Amino acid sequence: MESPAPAPERPFGGVPFDALTPLDPGIVRVWRLKTGLFAGALTVGVLIWDILNAFQSDRMLPFGVWTLIVLAIFGSLAWFLPPLRYRYWGYRLGDEELLLVRGIFNRVHTIIPLRRIQHLDVSQDVFEREFDVAKLIVHTAGTRSSDVVLPGLQQHVAEDLRDEMKQFITDQAL
Amino acid sequence: MEAADRSHPDLPDAALTARRLHPLTMVQRFLVSLPGLFFILLPILRGGDSMAWFNLIIAAMYLLFIVPWITLHYLRFRYWVTPHELIIHSGVLTRRSRNIPVDRIQNIEIEQAPLQRMLGTAKVLVYTAGSARAEGSLEYVSVAEAHQVRALVRRMQQQLEQAPETASTSPLQDSGEPTSSGSVASADGEVLVRMAPPRVLMAGAFRFSLLYIAVMFSFLQYIEPDPELLLTWLMRGPLEPLRAQAEASPGLAAVGGGLAAVLLGWLTGIAVTLNRWYAFRLQRVGDKLHRSHGLLTLKEGTIPLARVQAYLIVTNPVMEFFGWYRLELQTMGINVQESGNQVAVPFARMPEIEAVLAAIGIAHPPADWQRVSPLTMRRFMARSIVGLGVLVGIGQIWFEQAWWLLASLPLLGLWSWWRFRAMQWAESDTWVALRSGVIRRSRWMVPVGKIQTAGWEATWFQRRLSLASIVIDTAGASAVRASMLPDVEQDVVERLIGRTYSRFREAGQASAADTP
Numbered sequence: 001m002e003s004p005a006p007a008p009e010r011p012f013g014g015v016p017f018d019a020l021t022p023l024d025p026g027i028v029r030v031w032r033l034k035t036g037l038f039a040g041a042l043t044v045g046v047l048i049w050d051i052l053n054a055f056q057s058d059r060m061l062p063f064g065v066w067t068l069i070v071l072a073i074f075g076s077l078a079w080f081l082p083p084l085r086y087r088y089w090g091y092r093l094g095d096e097e098l099l100l101v102r103g104i105f106n107r108v109h110t111i112i113p114l115r116r117i118q119h120l121d122v123s124q125d126v127f128e129r130e131f132d133v134a135k136l137i138v139h140t141a142g143t144r145s146s147d148v149v150l151p152g153l154q155q156h157v158a159e160d161l162r163d164e165m166k167q168f169i170t171d172q173a174l
Numbered sequence: 175m176e177a178a179d180r181s182h183p184d185l186p187d188a189a190l191t192a193r194r195l196h197p198l199t200m201v202q203r204f205l206v207s208l209p210g211l212f213f214i215l216l217p218i219l220r221g222g223d224s225m226a227w228f229n230l231i232i233a234a235m236y237l238l239f240i241v242p243w244i245t246l247h248y249l250r251f252r253y254w255v256t257p258h259e260l261i262i263h264s265g266v267l268t269r270r271s272r273n274i275p276v277d278r279i280q281n282i283e284i285e286q287a288p289l290q291r292m293l294g295t296a297k298v299l300v301y302t303a304g305s306a307r308a309e310g311s312l313e314y315v316s317v318a319e320a321h322q323v324r325a326l327v328r329r330m331q332q333q334l335e336q337a338p339e340t341a342s343t344s345p346l347q348d349s350g351e352p353t354s355s356g357s358v359a360s361a362d363g364e365v366l367v368r369m370a371p372p373r374v375l376m377a378g379a380f381r382f383s384l385l386y387i388a389v390m391f392s393f394l395q396y397i398e399p400d401p402e403l404l405l406t407w408l409m410r411g412p413l414e415p416l417r418a419q420a421e422a423s424p425g426l427a428a429v430g431g432g433l434a435a436v437l438l439g440w441l442t443g444i445a446v447t448l449n450r451w452y453a454f455r456l457q458r459v460g461d462k463l464h465r466s467h468g469l470l471t472l473k474e475g476t477i478p479l480a481r482v483q484a485y486l487i488v489t490n491p492v493m494e495f496f497g498w499y500r501l502e503l504q505t506m507g508i509n510v511q512e513s514g515n516q517v518a519v520p521f522a523r524m525p526e527i528e529a530v531l532a533a534i535g536i537a538h539p540p541a542d543w544q545r546v547s548p549l550t551m552r553r554f555m556a557r558s559i560v561g562l563g564v565l566v567g568i569g570q571i572w573f574e575q576a577w578w579l580l581a582s583l584p585l586l587g588l589w590s591w592w593r594f595r596a597m598q599w600a601e602s603d604t605w606v607a608l609r610s611g612v613i614r615r616s617r618w619m620v621p622v623g624k625i626q627t628a629g630w631e632a633t634w635f636q637r638r639l640s641l642a643s644i645v646i647d648t649a650g651a652s653a654v655r656a657s658m659l660p661d662v663e664q665d666v667v668e669r670l671i672g673r674t675y676s677r678f679r680e681a682g683q684a685s686a687a688d689t690p
């Protein structure tokens with residue numbers, strides 16, 4: 001009974017999102033704002049096009065319909081996508097590795113061994129500063145994973161994570 | 175200056191004095207600029223019209239400008255090899271001072287084009303880990319100086335390595351005096367591969383090059399022949415009987431023309447291969463591989479074995495049918511022309527490649543290959559049918575008749591089967607390996623200790639079939655040919671990544687235990 005538990009066969013497989021650390025909910029608002037701004041810009045563009053073509057005789061749809069369609073599609077995307085994205089984002093800091101799981105359509109699992117980290121950045125853009133979240137950028141020497149972004153962390157959480165991971169960085173030349 | 179060395183026992187005197195390029199550099203640069211002059215003078219040489227004298231003035235101005243420029247460039251160019259850095263000062267109008275830390279230098283390549291071989295000079299190219307291009311270049315120095323610079327840099331690297339931590343366990347055989355002999359193959363070590371001319375010709379026979387088309391076009395562009403003249407030459411010149419034949423039987427002419435193009439491509443392939451790989455030699459010198467090759471342009475360089483990130487065995491259907499393979503080493507930022515990979519053995523039988531791998535300390539590369547899920551064929555066909563449907567739909571609207579495109583469906587089916595057969599993975603206690611490609615067949619083998627990140631991806635479609643893609647990231651991997659293998663059963667992938675990662679951890683703990 002006292003024998004040590006055998007190592008799990010799939011140590012990173014089938015990890016439910018509940019078992020992972022979620023992001024800070026503030027990131028939902030940041031994402032909404034960003035996609036919302038994009039949707040807004042697109043709508044304004046279509047609106048201008050609509051106005052310019054308002055008096056064309058061969059119009060397919062009456063004035064404003066295209067604008068409303070674009071607004072409806074991208075507006076709802078901006079509203080409904082960020083919570084989903086948040087739902088399918090999680091991370092876990094193990095004793096030797098950082099596990100990231102994310103993606104609504106394309107689910108991506110990434111194991112970043114801590115001793116592979118070249119350097120770490122904590123950054124905040126204008127929107128993130130407004131909602132008091134930050135992102136941690138992990139740089140490795142890999143081609144695909146030269147910079148892996150972990151978004152939506154509270155500033156102090158990001159800094160704590162960075163300091164904890166920092167001690168593993170080796171000055172190992174490739 | 176020998177006496178001065180005593181005060182710095184470890185530091186050669188050469189490290190502190192500024193070095194200059196070979197004076198013949200000026201002659202070479204001038205010679206290289208002559209074609210430009212030729213094109214300026216072309217209108218005059220062609221007989222010229224009333225405006226031709228204007229080109230003469232431009233040519234004179236060009237000469238007046240280029241000669242001082244070359245001289246100034248030579249005078250400004252200086253470089254130093256110090257214990258910590260390679261310093262290069264250059265530039266005529268904008269002065270540039272480049273400092274390359276010695277411990278970041280991955281590879282120093284010495285290159286000799288035909289002109290340099292006549293004059294006894296060489297180009298030195300310095301590659302670092304961070305960049306894809308040569309970080310510094312010395313154009314041109316004498317051959318002896320090129321070798322001395324390389325030996326000096328190596329010596330400085332060894333001193334740096336020995337200072338902070340215990341160096342690697344392998345003996346540093348090339349720690350002796352810098353070899354300043356003029357011979358190109360300087361370092362002596364165990365020769366792993368040597369390609370005799372028949373083998374190089376054989377390698378060329380498997381290669382097909384369209385370089386001749388590019389050469390032809392650039393030639394035509396420079397000469398700018400009068401199309402009318404060309405036509406009359408074709409009609410009435412010595413080729414007249416050939417042309418008449420072609421007119422008589424166009425089908426035969428098309429086949430003949432196609433065959434001629436293929437033959438020309440084949441011959442160009444042989445010529446290109448011969449020029450590149452002639453006298454290929456791979457040696458092991460301590461913990462480095464030393465490679466030299468080339469017929470017209472002589473190249474030689476080193477590959478530090480510790481910095482090899484992955485091994486690739488590449489072939490194509492024709493080569494594989496006859497049992498020929500190529501071994502490439504994935505390194506970081508050493509040479510770009512080979513898409514980040516260094517060719518270690520250009521053309522060999524599998525046992526020869528295995529012998530080379532064994533000689534550089536790699537025993538038992540993974541051989542137990544596993545197929546991906548056959549469902550990948552279904553997914554490929556689904557994608558193909560959707561793509562084809564869109565194509566046929568568009569074709570139907572624009573060109574009325576596009577149904578014949580559907581005839582390619584059986585071919586796509588065959589392709590999906592070939593693709594499935596090519597997609598395989600393998601693992602061992604020290605390796606993880608992926609294999610794929612119908613035309614370019616590559617086996618990509620990564621030592622577990624060289625993995626950067628690992629994981630898997632699954633799109634919504636893959637998840638519905640419980641499939642996932644293996645993703646293994648390494649340094650210096652090609653961004654185009656991403657190191658992933660799609661459509662393996664989800665639980666197989668999860669277990670494989672779990673095992674691979676625990677092996678990676680063990681490898682890390684073992685190496686941590688080695689260094690106190």
